[in-house]
Amino acid sequence: MASAMNMIPRIIFFVSVVWLASLKSSKGEVNYLEHYCDISTTLSPTYRSNLNLLLSALSQNTTSYKGFRYETTGQVHGLYMCRGDVMSDVCQDCVSTAIKELQQRCSNDREEAVIFYDECLVRYSNRSFWGTIEISPMVLFYNGKNQSQPEDSDIDARYLVYGLMMSAPNMSLMYDMSEYSPKPNQKRYSFVQCSRDLTSDGCAQCLLQLTYNLEFCCEGRRGYRVISPSCSLRYESYLFYRKEAKLVTLPNKGKQSNGPRMIIIIPSVVVSLVAVVLSCCIYTQRRRFNKRSRNGKHACIHALHITCMNPNYYLFIYLFAYLYLFQNEKIKGTGMDENASDSYNIPTEEELGPDFPLIPLTTIQLATNKFSEECKIGEGGFGPVYKGILPDGKEVAVKRLGRNSGQGFEELKNEVIFIAKLQHKNLVRLLGSCIEKNEKLLVYEYMSNASLNLHLFDPVRRSQLDWKRRFSIVCGIAKGLLYLHEDSRLKIIHRDLKTSNILLDHEMNPKISDFGLARTFRGDQIEDNTRRIMGTYGYMAPEYAMQGLFSVKSDVFSFGVIMLEIITGKRNSGFYLSDIGQSLLVYAWRLWCNDEALQLMDSCLKKSCVTNEVLKCIHIALLCVQEDAADRPTMSNVVVMLASDTIPLPNPTKPAFSVGRMATDPTSTSSWNYSINGVTVSKLMPR
Known part of the structure; x- marks a missing residue:
């Protein structure tokens, strides 16, 4: 038993040495990359002497300088810089090796030189370069x-x-x-x-x-x-x-992972085990000497003295103390995984699909100053929207899914998958998305003029939209819809087309956005049905609002409503007249039937309008909002009609009804409201 106990320290010592050797060997040799030497010249003996002194100083102990040192000796300036993540001994090896290599490759007759290693760089010059940005040589x-x-x-x-x-x-x-x-x-x-x-x-x-x-x-x-x-x-x-x-500050909240805890537990258990082994060894020695001495106390002291005087035991204690300290150093530099989340399950690749571009959360946080209020530029059904600036100066818009938003992961995934496959000048460009740490984000190209509704329904901005600009916006929206319905790889139904989802770039060109509710048709499919009716009152086609039927003609109806809003400068949802309770669609129809359609036009367009174009647009809009979806034109027909002044247009029929808010009698106790999307309250109005 005693001999077995005596072997334990030697076994652990041997294992520890092997373990430490493996750590050293795993670091590997430093890796040379490239060097640069200035043109050879005749240097003064003083300069050469100062250069040798400088390089000698730089090659000495690097530990106290934390991987970076700048020195000046006479007229010679030099520095070394180690890669931030390498250990201090690797840094020392790299700097020493680099200086020797630099002296061999560039000798001492160069006024300037730099050498690059994977783990460090060393440079010197006859000029001061402190604080100077130098990217050459690259x-x-x-x-x-x-x-x-x-x-x-x-x-x-x-x-x-x-x-x-x-x-x-x-x-x-x-x-x-x-x-x-x-x-x-x-x-x-x-x-x-x-x-x-x-x-x-x-x-x-x-x-x-x-x-x-x-x-x-x-x-x-x-x-x-x-x-x-x-x-x-x-x-x-x-x-x-x-x-x-990388040092990470651990937040004092939430559920932490077991990783750091286990790193703490393991060395603690090892040290405890060492203490037990040492105690057993001391106890064994005590019993051995207790048999030889009448005085147990002196025997114990003598046994302890012999045990502690044994150099193997000193080395044994030293190695495990080093092991414990080494593990503690790892604990200091180890934090929770920044991507860890205790309440959000990262979706699988099958859920995301192959066309799901992701951007790191840290990039978006830095671009938006951690979603500061100063960067907030709007808020919609999806959540707040922030302006961000990337390091190259590129401006982006970040949509952040709010915790109380009616839209969730399915809508976000839906939008990313669709828009990643779409490329058209009248569709907003998606740069990427982020699903990390309970955040769901979409990153778009920044539209400096925001959305169409902010211009169209503002008394001051509306006056700056002359007819030429409004007609150009109508044509751009039509071309974007045509691409979705007929020219893209998939036939896509937007289902939530409205003025707030039409963004304007710096030249006021329209771009369709927000594909969270979009659906695709394949093959010869012309319509579909859903029980989950989602959209915005005032823009939904009647067959979709009442029966859940949607098709390309549903988007055509929404486009017709947008056209009337652009012409009038008024919202369909807020147009009801208190005396007769008319919607914008019914009002436009009555003026059309009475040959008074120009009265529908926004008063600020009188000086800039082209009468024939205004009348043509009202005509096309009424064709788009007809009751029967089969009577509505396709977007290809709409684009042709907008571009031509000679094509005869069919006569429109009455709009069936308007899906929108009704001005009710304040004394009425009626409350028959229908929730369309959980956000807005809508009502169906009969003809």
């Missing part, structure tokens, strides 16, 4: 294979790198790293770093200059890196950095 590496769909990779890399470009300048050590999943079974990793002599603005500018080169060389690649004297960035499909080097 070293660029990329793998040789393009992805099958470069545009997908473009989204993956660009937004992951952009998020780090915005966060790294604000980090104390000027570096940051991150990962995310463009698809559930994929991972992407990125790392950016700046020289610590730069300001935050200088760091951001340096990284931005590096990205200018990516468009020509690297977009679509599976991995690349760009390195310069002042900053660097890297993007890979595999983990290449030490994740525990």
